[in-house]
Amino acid sequence: MKFRKLAGGAVAIVVIVAVAFVAYRLLKPEGPEPTPPIAGAAQDLPDDMSRGEYLTKAADCAACHTEKGGTPFAGGRPFQLPFGTIYATNLTPDEETGIGKWSDEAFVAAVREGVGSEGHLYPAMPYTSYTGMSRDDILAIKAYLESLPPVNQPTPENSLSFPFNQRWGMAFWNLAFFDETRFTPDSDQSDAWNRGAYLAGPLGHCGECHTPRNIGFAMQSHDYLAGTEVQGWKAYNTTSDSLYGIGSWSDDQLRGYLSRGHAPGRSSASGPMAEVVEYSLQHLTDGDIDALIAYLRSVEPEQGDRNVTVNVTPAAVEASNAVLPGDDAPVEDPHGRRLFEGDCAGCHQWNGIGRQTEYASLGGSSSVNDPTGTALIQVLLRGTSIEIDGVTQRMPGFGGVYSDTDIAAVANYVLAHFGDKEGTVTADEVAERRAGPAH
Amino acid sequence: MITFTVNGSSHAFDGDPNMPLLWYLRDEADLTGTKFGCGIAMCGACTVHIDGRPVRSCLTPVASVDGRSVETIETAENHPIGKLVQQAWVEGQVPQCGYCQSGQIMSAVALLKTKPSPTDDDIDAAMSGNICRCATYPRIRAAIHSAAEKLAYEA
Incomplete structure (x- = not known):
């Protein structure tokens, strides 16, 4: 009898807590619509670009909603998740397969609330970030998308396993993890800072890749921008931490990286980040890039997990010149160095400053300082390319001609020579990456 | 206008700044001693010197030699x-x-x-x-x- 009473009490408490939690989430204010100059397009918007096009680029819709080699915004790009594959939808104004028949309300709900025509969206669509956007901005994006030629291209069916194929289940996920709040400017900060916060959060959704996720696949807010692994690549720590983040990068380095994908003396954007710069960031105005920098500088420093410290002046690089390497520490297996001298030095050079293009410089790059070689393996296997101002910079992939042992050897050599790090790349790991998603 | 020297003499070019230097050397300056091999800087056949440093001219945009000195096999x-x-x-x-x-x-x-x-x-x-x-x-x-x-x- 006593036990039943106790159990009943416990159930009652759980129910009360659950009801209170639900009520709290449902009644929580969404905040006012963000207003200019924070929301909306840049104040220095170029004449030849509409507000909607600019915002579409700033929100980087094209990167996901375009299949490799496909028509921009026509969807179909697959996203491989641990529980199946989902496909980005067609955003062209086609009435049958695109957004041609969508009302303003429906479009705003999809972008800000994650509720689409078939029910709840999966948070691969970053509505968790877009929710901060103003209604005006979303409708400007819709107007731009509607100005594009309609493309009749059905989106492939998602192939998710049970229970993840039950869209209604996302309602519970939203309840637990989705904070539907509009962006609110911080009046203690400058307009530029607020603009940067709006660009990095609601529009650019940097955190969706650069913030580690918790067990429920939601962004861990206390680790905002602290860096993690995404689709087999590294999204590095971009907090203001001076050792692990971008705290010791100069404004010029940040500006170069964000606006053209190369930070002199630091990294070049590759893989998924190269796409972000190509589709989105290179189109931002100078004022907006500076706003982003002002905001990033203020992001709480976090060390993150398994992060990379960058040695910008490794001894082996300092001792090398363009033609010849300095004395490397003797290695047991010269295989990696042999591969580098034959296939890599022609562009990267022994002192890593890049021969034909600055994009080939390796000194100070995060990927050659990460002992796990996560991004390095991907670049070696698949290559990377970035198109800036109509000019393509390309590193060819060596996956077709190099064995797993070759890739591991050259990766560990590069980590030792250019990062002064003891690389831990193994052939088995390369084999795993080879079979994994491209990105 | 891009201006530079090739083997000591002055050159000027106002075409596509992204054209490879190799195209300029072979087709515009008529210096055909430098060869096209792979086109992706992997074979070395197109090596020339820019300010004394060896560079693969097939991937070097002509704009990047503005104000610099190019030397080819001819010199x-x-x-x-x-x-x-x-x-x-x-x-x-x-x-x-x-x-x-x-x-x-x-x-x-x-x-x-x-x-x-x-x-x-x-x-x-x-x-x-x-x-x-x-x-x-x-x-x-x-x-x-x-x-x-x-x-x-x-x-």
Whole structure:
């Protein structure tokens, strides 16, 4: 009898807590619509670009909603998740397969609330970030998308396993993890800072890749921008931490990286980040890039997990010149160095400053300082390319001609020579990456 | 307008700034000694010097040589080291088909300018990016050593 009473009490408490939690989430204010100059397009918007096009680029819709080699915004790009594959939808104004028949309300709900025509969206669509956007901005994006030629291209069916194929289940996920709040400017900060916060959060959704996720696949807010692994690549720590983040990068380095994908003396954007710069960031105005920098500088420093410290002046690089390497520490297996001298030095050079293009410089790059070689393996296997101002910079992939042992050897050599790090790349790991998603 | 010097004489170009330097050298300046090989900086056949540094001209945008000095195989013999290298190449009968050789010589000259008496390891490090389909590598190595010896003797 006593036990039943106790159990009943416990159930009652759980129910009360659950009801209170639900009520709290449902009644929580969404905040006012963000207003200019924070929301909306840049104040220095170029004449030849509409507000909607600019915002579409700033929100980087094209990167996901375009299949490799496909028509921009026509969807179909697959996203491989641990529980199946989902496909980005067609955003062209086609009435049958695109957004041609969508009302303003429906479009705003999809972008800000994650509720689409078939029910709840999966948070691969970053509505968790877009929710901060103003209604005006979303409708400007819709107007731009509607100005594009309609493309009749059905989106492939998602192939998710049970229970993840039950869209209604996302309602519970939203309840637990989705904070539907509009962006609110911080009046203690400058307009530029607020603009940067709006660009990095609601529009650019940097955190969706650069913030580690918790067990429920939601962004861990206390680790905002602290860096993690995404689709087999590294999204590095971009907090203001001076050792692990971008705290010791100069404004010029940040500006170069964000606006053209190369930070002199630091990294070049590759893989998924190269796409972000190509589709989105290179189109931002100078004022907006500076706003982003002002905001990033203020992001709480976090060390993150398994992060990379960058040695910008490794001894082996300092001792090398363009033609010849300095004395490397003797290695047991010269295989990696042999591969580098034959296939890599022609562009990267022994002192890593890049021969034909600055994009080939390796000194100070995060990927050659990460002992796990996560991004390095991907670049070696698949290559990377970035198109800036109509000019393509390309590193060819060596996956077709190099064995797993070759890739591991050259990766560990590069980590030792250019990062002064003891690389831990193994052939088995390369084999795993080879079979994994491209990105 | 992009202005630069090629083998000591002034040049100006106002076409597409992203055109590869190799296109300019071969098609505009009529300096066809520099060859097109792979087009992705992997074979070394198009090697020229920019401000004395060896560079693959097939991937170098012509805009990037603005205000700089370009030297090609055509002027190699006008420099003491280049002259010695070419003599060593002739004496050793290095080329077979010859297609890669202007690139090989430009890389060898850059190596000897950087290190007048290179070891076999140095030759590997500096020359491995220059591929020879006829596999004349042993003769290339011998010729570089021979030029280095003459260089030491003359010095």
